[in-house]
Amino acid sequence: MKSKRDLWSGRFRKRLDPEARAFSSSPEDAAIARHDIIGSIAHAMTLRRAGIISERESEEIVEALRSIYKEVSADAAEFLSGEEDVHMAVERRLTSMSPAGPKLHTARSRNDQIALDLRLYVRENSLRMMRGIISLQKALLRRASGERSTVLPGYTHLQHAQPVYLSHHLLAHFNRLERDFRRIASDMDRNCFSPLGACAIAGTSHGIDVRYSSSLLGFPRHFSNSIDATSDRDFVLDACYSNAVTALHLSSMAEEFILWSSAEFSFIDIPDELSTGSSIMPHKKNPDMAEHIRGLASRPISDLSGVATILHSLPLGYASDLQHVKRYLFDSFEVTSSLLSVASSFMSSVRFNRERMREAASDPLSYSVEIVDQLVQSGMAFREAHELVGRAVLKSLDTGKALSDVLSQAGVRANVPSVPEESVEMRGSEGGSSLESIRKQMRRASSVVEREGRELGAAERRYESMVDTLLGK
Numbered sequence: 001m002k003s004k005r006d007l008w009s010g011r012f013r014k015r016l017d018p019e020a021r022a023f024s025s026s027p028e029d030a031a032i033a034r035h036d037i038i039g040s041i042a043h044a045m046t047l048r049r050a051g052i053i054s055e056r057e058s059e060e061i062v063e064a065l066r067s068i069y070k071e072v073s074a075d076a077a078e079f080l081s082g083e084e085d086v087h088m089a090v091e092r093r094l095t096s097m098s099p100a101g102p103k104l105h106t107a108r109s110r111n112d113q114i115a116l117d118l119r120l121y122v123r124e125n126s127l128r129m130m131r132g133i134i135s136l137q138k139a140l141l142r143r144a145s146g147e148r149s150t151v152l153p154g155y156t157h158l159q160h161a162q163p164v165y166l167s168h169h170l171l172a173h174f175n176r177l178e179r180d181f182r183r184i185a186s187d188m189d190r191n192c193f194s195p196l197g198a199c200a201i202a203g204t205s206h207g208i209d210v211r212y213s214s215s216l217l218g219f220p221r222h223f224s225n226s227i228d229a230t231s232d233r234d235f236v237l238d239a240c241y242s243n244a245v246t247a248l249h250l251s252s253m254a255e256e257f258i259l260w261s262s263a264e265f266s267f268i269d270i271p272d273e274l275s276t277g278s279s280i281m282p283h284k285k286n287p288d289m290a291e292h293i294r295g296l297a298s299r300p301i302s303d304l305s306g307v308a309t310i311l312h313s314l315p316l317g318y319a320s321d322l323q324h325v326k327r328y329l330f331d332s333f334e335v336t337s338s339l340l341s342v343a344s345s346f347m348s349s350v351r352f353n354r355e356r357m358r359e360a361a362s363d364p365l366s367y368s369v370e371i372v373d374q375l376v377q378s379g380m381a382f383r384e385a386h387e388l389v390g391r392a393v394l395k396s397l398d399t400g401k402a403l404s405d406v407l408s409q410a411g412v413r414a415n416v417p418s419v420p421e422e423s424v425e426m427r428g429s430e431g432g433s434s435l436e437s438i439r440k441q442m443r444r445a446s447s448v449v450e451r452e453g454r455e456l457g458a459a460e461r462r463y464e465s466m467v468d469t470l471l472g473k
């Protein structure tokens with residue numbers, strides 16, 4: 001294909017080498033094509049307000065951009081083919097449609113443009129991520145409510161620690177996701193400012209009103225230093241970090257599913273729709289989706305380090321290195337949102353094997369802390385009681401005698417729980433394992449989900465109405 005004439009080609013005698021063109025172009029810009037156009041519409045309106053273009057020119061440009069928006073929404077990859085990047089592709093198409101097109105790049109540079117596009121992309125996708133988090137939280141809450149009094153061993157070091165209710169365990173995952181939600185919300189709040197008007201590095205001699213463009217784009221604030229505004233990719237790091245933490249949380253949940261589905265645990269049955277078989281062993285049913293979650297979680301984590309590696313040692317001011325944070329950023333959001341969606345299906349449909357969990361939680365040795373606590377309540381020092389019960393445990397293990405018998409033979413008067421529920425109910429402290437505490441945790445979790453839903457709904461409406469207004473809908 002004969003290469004197109006570059007829009008910056010004035011000072012060059014020769015065209016860019018095709019291999020160099022392919023090497024340096026940005027086909028991944030398909031992900032930010034819509035955002036680029038939204039930003040350009042706001043910019044055209046800002047130029048109009050500053051009197052740099054006329055009312056008629058502004059209308060003509062905005063109308064053309066809106067039709068290009070439809071075109072890229074249908075097939076952005078096709079739209080970008082053979083172009084250096086999305087900014088050039090949009091400007092070239094615009095210029096072919098509107099005689100005023102060549103005026104649009106006044107008081108703007110691709111350097112503030114890309115910073116803006118990425119901020120809009122991050123805003124839109126952070127909202128998507130928050131939606132995904134809420135739907136997984138809802139699934140966890142539903143399942144916790146159905147398994148309120150199902151007991152299973154609580155593990156530390158992956159060894160039986162103390163029995164707990166499954167609801168308690170599921171709500172622990174809920175709390176992790178709650179932090180994930182809040183982390184994204186605070187990223188968005190901290191990063192919510194417009195870089196438009198910073199231009200290449202140093203602002204502009206045109207009298208544009210950056211307050212106006214930022215308010216059109218729904219940003220409550222605008223940049224205060226043009227050098228920082230064009231160089232800053234901290235918001236990219238923040239988004240990648242938040243996604244990486246969510247991915248870590250999901251990988252930990254997936255690991256439990258994998259363990260729990262093994263014959264040794266048999267705590268869960270994975271529905272057929274979410275399992276795969278073996279090409280050679282006809283009996284196999286593999287926890288494939290959970291393994292994919294666990295393995296794919298590596299991607300957002302390495303995306304974060306990819307971005308950090310690019311930013312490391314970069315001097316201030318735009319450099320083409322920055323072009324390459326995009327792939328990591330887009331990958332981070334794509335993968336994390338798919339992890340959230342599969343984890344939600346998994347959580348909604350997995351079958352919990354209550355009998356098996358209860359059986360595993362029924363080892364009286366795992367009630368030892370409750371015995372120690374009783375001795376302490378009757379006046380013994382904790383360390384002494386711990387030692388005494390520890391010796392009784394050892395004797396029970398050596399002789400095979402029940403712990404309660406060993407204790408009563410030693411003259412220790414304590415009520416050894418006879419079922420795991422008794423032990424669980426003894427721990428009524430704040431956030432602890434008793435049913436009363438679980439009820440409180442569930443009530444709190446429901447109000448958290450409700451609050452998150454309201455907060456997200458409002459943010460989504462603000463974003464959509466900003467886009468709709470600029471698109472003239």
Ligand code: ARG
Pocket residue numbers: 026085086110111114318320322323324326
């Ligand atoms: N395509 C670039 C990116 O994605 C934006 C262009 C920046 N300016 C420049 N002179 N190359 O980061």
